[in-house]
Amino acid sequence: MTKKDIIRLLENIATYMELSLENPFKVSAYRKAAQSLETDPRSLSEIDKFIDIKGIGKGVNEVIVEYVEKGESTVFKELQESVPAGLVQMTKIPTLGPKKIAKIYKELGIDTLEGLKNACENEEISALSGFGKKTEENISKAIDDILIRPERYAINQILKFREIIESHLSESEHVERFDVAGSARRMKETSRDIDYIVISKDPQAFTEEITEADFVKETVVSGDKKLSIIIEDDLQEINVDFRFVTEAEYYSTLHHFTGSKEHNVKMRQIAKKRDEKISEYGVEKDGETVTFDSEADFYNHFGLEYIPPAMRETGEETELDVGDIVTLEDIKGDIHMHTVYSDGAFSIREMVEACIEKGYGYIVITDHSKSLRVANGLDEKRLIAQLEEIRAINEEYDEIDVYSGTEMDILKDGTLDYSDDILKELDYVIAAIHSSFQQTEEEIMHRLESACRNPYVRHIAHPTGRLIGRREGYPIDMDRLISLAAETGTALEVNANPMRLDLSAEAIRHKDVMLSVNTDAHHTDHLDFMKYGVATLQKGLIRKDQVINTMTREDFREFINKQK
């Protein structure tokens, strides 16, 4: 059992209680308790008394203790007996909350999505008091949608949707200014929808214009202050919301709709203690509404430093020294990238020049090793030839240090793809798993341990092998890997490619481990991925001094020349 299991139990209890029409504050007490556990830096084995955690009192503590000891929960079991699981499915239908679901269940005995769909077609829903034709249509349509549509989209897909919308917004004469908000702005791994804050002199004209665009499938809500549409790209579709605001409100609204919910709740509690009230229109004090010229001003108003969007997740970020947390400006080099030698699209020189553009002081060229044939991995002879070319190119540039490295395969049996005799010639060695993902956790951990213990391996690339929304990655004992990394002086990578973000923010949060954040670029355009990697570090509340590539050019040189 892990902490995650307990968190899931508490969240399930909250959902089931909500559907039993329990006191909403009791429901939210369970959600808060789950959140407190999540935010607590300790692992399950390190927590001896749950009741000492803020947000966990007598009641929730009993539930947790029983669950930890017996592996089951009486409270949850009883809820499951009284609340059909199908009702939980119904909570996914927008506009259907616990009250309406309970009513449908109580009065019509409907407890499945299919049953609900039938009832809509038979006009049984609109016959209920408080429900009308419109509600019935909406429910019916929403059921069709949830059956075909994923609940959340991976950040990679979100970026594609954003390009469509943002190129329209940039060109529209009715848009003075806009910013993306919501989880997309916070660069979450996945998002349910996309939000924009827009200043427009004529929201109605903007609405007419965009709803005519061919990528718009449907208009959901259309008012003076808000527009909600569904857009489509290939076969995928997603909700996009626009909030129309005045210049003065802009940053308050941007902050409000950037969230997260938990962050906003925390900010409002801070405001309340000062007899102030935060809304999307500003901060109300003594009946007057204060507005701001930037989000930094907003935070400063409350005596806080600017908190970057990516960090605004649990609320905990309002309580720590944000200045210690890594930012994009702190990143001085990219130490994992590919060239035409293996499966990259550009030459060493082209990668070097693109990195100079980025202002980096150093980079490491890390092409694939010989066993990764699909990626045209380098055998020893080509590797040495590349090393010589890198040395020569490095001589030509004063503004950047170019190091020779490799992204070497950790083979199935735990041996490494190059011998130590070869590795010692290189400046920087990365090891990674690219094969046999179906092995057991023990076999995978044996491979990772063997790489960590090699004296030349500096870091482990994309340690779990996951692809967001596409594959889980191989089985791994994260606590063990982190302690191995610490013991052997090996860094773990946060791969900045938005399909990977591996390690995840969740995996690194509150962990005292050395990390390395890299784009793994196979194209010069991929060098821009760094911001997603940094966002992941920020969500993990990672300090600058935990990240190898925040080192200055000189420190990195010294680091390279030093034995591991």
Place this chain on the structure above:
DNA sequence: GCCGTTTTCGGCCCGACTGTTTTCAGTCG
């Protein structure tokens, strides 16, 4: 169910919008 520099009861973040009503409940972000 949780919490307390307003401390053992009473409040728990706040406001907008929709669809249903005829003044508002429910839902959402």
